[in-house]
Amino acid sequence: MHIAIDAHSVGTGLAGNETYITNLIEALAEIDRINRYTLYVTKRTAVERYENRWPQVDVRLTLPHTPLVRIPVTLVTELRRRPVDLLHVQYTAPPFAPCPVVATIHDISFEHLPHTFTRRSRMQLRLTVRHTVHKAAHIIAPSEYSRTDLIETYGTHPARISVTPLAAASHFAPATEEEVERVRRKYQIEGDYILAVGSIQPRKNLVRLIKAYASLRRERPQAKLPQLVLVGKRGWLYEETLRAAGDELVSKHTIFTGYVPETDLPALYTAALCFVYPSYFEGFGLPPLEAMRCGTPVITGSLTSLPETVGDAGLLVDPWDENAIAQGISRLVDDPDLRGRLRTRGLERARMFNWGETARLTLRIYEQVVAANKNSLSLKAGA
Template sequence: MVIDIDASRATIEQRTGTERYSREVIAALDRLAPPQISLRLYINGGRERLPPLSSRVVIRDVRLPRLWTHLRLGPTSWLARPHVLFVPAHVVPLLHPPTVVTIHDVGYRVFPAAHTARRRLELELTTYWSVRAARHVLTISHATKRDLVAWYGVDPQRITVTHLGVSAGFAPPADPQAIAEVRMRYGIHRRPYVLYIGTVQPRKNLVRVIDALARTLTAGYDLDLVIAGKQGWLSEPIVRRAAELGITHHVHFTGYVADADLPALLAGAQAFVFPSLYEGFGMPVLEAMACGTPVITSTMSSLPEVAGDAALLVDPLDTDAIAWAIMRLCGDENLRTDLRWRGLARVRQFTWEECARRTLEVLTAV
């Protein structure tokens, strides 16, 4: 059996959740697939950024600057006649062999203000096409599955949920000095801090997080907020909000943080704050738990499904609730310890091996 895989997302240098998923699930499929299954990866350059793979994996670098999915991936795979094509991120090529696609979220439906009108139309059309063109659809949460059934009329029998895992590097640092070094490197060593990691964009609810920090400071807590991630669409009002409140010396925008620095950055935080308005899964929540960091997250979309009873859940539209959760965690060492242990236990339920096993079941069935 031959499985073709769109590996283009796995070669992206600055990885966010979708790219991390592509990279990890490909590596886990390579580890788990039996010898009679061949894996053939298609990339658009960046071969050196693929994960370590076995010698049985064939890599085809078919480059094209634009429209790569439709003009390179689709025709090349179709001519190669695999048993199935696996697309880990959203878009099925117009010309394709039997295909399985992963739809991560439909956030543009829930929070349209986070996208331009052109981008919303593009996402709408590609999702509508992909869920109809694919033989089977994977989603990374039950929340996204419900969205596809409700908004796109997809038969729930054609959707399989494959929860994501936690990458091996996310764990409490063995050397406490690593935390001190990362704090010095990013200039966040002066005060205790709460941390957000992810793209800086409106649906991440960061304006309310900054407002909540201001209320926490007014209540007498001497804290910083560290916002780690590259700036996305409509990030300017988020950056500007700290200046409007006069707390710029308490809010640090680090930009994109390399994977190697994330565990120490997480482990050094008083709390990880992630009250997003919408998430297809919310991988940073699990990564924070894996590093022993107490988590504050949202009651919306997939986040309760991921966090379980191992985090403080807050209404993301209630700034006072976010501020209260920050103050409660920073002021209660027993609560921090309890959530730390709950989080470490919770993440053991999410592995890339299980994600890949369920994915492989679907691919072989198709």
């Protein structure tokens, strides 16, 4: 097989989308030395990362980066000029792809929470994702929650959607004291801290986290509470989060690091007193798994896919309830034994997820889709 992968998110800092495709490419290249792969990228850093790295993997620069031109024009032209057996995309497929398409759709939060997206982004996603779901040869979802949501929202036949769970990359592990100290100095973090990781946008629910943290400081004016460290680049509609952090109760105790390279994340997770992920809509929820691999106790929202990902290895709280978030933080701050139990459970839970297995499941889908397409072409030729 000759498999093409739209890897335009590599090198963009697009959090989950970039993490998914980079780890999948790495795992596929390791487990599959038989089939040929072509990666479509838009950043020179992505070319440098993958060019001549594996004999079975080629890299093609497909410009411009803007999807309005690249997806319907550049990708289709490239696919017609250099035919492949299958194209794998995230969310959006070219409207006239000359080959079968496998599409990974992590979640469809834009359908359920339209107010958490800009008007342009919401309309674009609705148009392109709905088209992709109906036209793709097969859909990949990262969780049973997302699979069920796609079936119920779009009426997609269950046989057309498979689940391939994500995993934390192997470099997420408890960091050394030297590495922790280096990262503390780099981001000017002193003492204990509560960590949150994710782009600054409404769905991550950072406003409620900040308000919950403020309420703890209000209730414990004499206590020495940990700092709050928020890791992630500004996404969209982030102004309310910044306003919440301007509260005089929390502003001098809150650190925004901005975008952090993945090499620094394990140490940031390791040194944290606890990790809080109060998102109210996730297709999988990878940061809690990364934190657990680093031995960090986790608090996460109790909705959508997060209970499926975390299991009993973290504290689940109602993400709509500031008091519930505050109480969860308070429990971990006050109870070192609970932190120890969650650390042990988290390490065990994280080992259940593996990118090699995700790649094997994905490759099996490629094989099924290509075989079905060949059978269909044979039947048409014989008709």
